[in-house]
Amino acid sequence: MSSAIPVIILDDVVIEKNVPVHRSPSRAKWAKIFRKMEDGDSFVIKMTSGNTSSIYGCARNQGLKAKIRRLDNSGNYRIWIFKGGR
DSSP states (O other), X not given: OOOOOOEEEETTEEEESSOXXXXXXXXXXXXXXXXXXXXXXXXXXXXXXXHHHHHHHHHHHTTEEEEEEEOSXXXXXXXXXXXXXX
């Protein structure tokens, strides 16, 4: 049994077939948190540069909407999660 990935070479670009997409560890973290939340629940975190896009992307992938607001100058943000398009 071969584990080789089928490839197509076209104009010096290698197209690989059926390569699995690995989940981002931060998105998996947010998904776990979002599953425990109800519509309109929120939490507070200290933001890092990559958190915003990760939170929005994860929420969108789960059919949710995220609202993020800065609370103070120390980097604390409140994140609300809503079902559907609020």
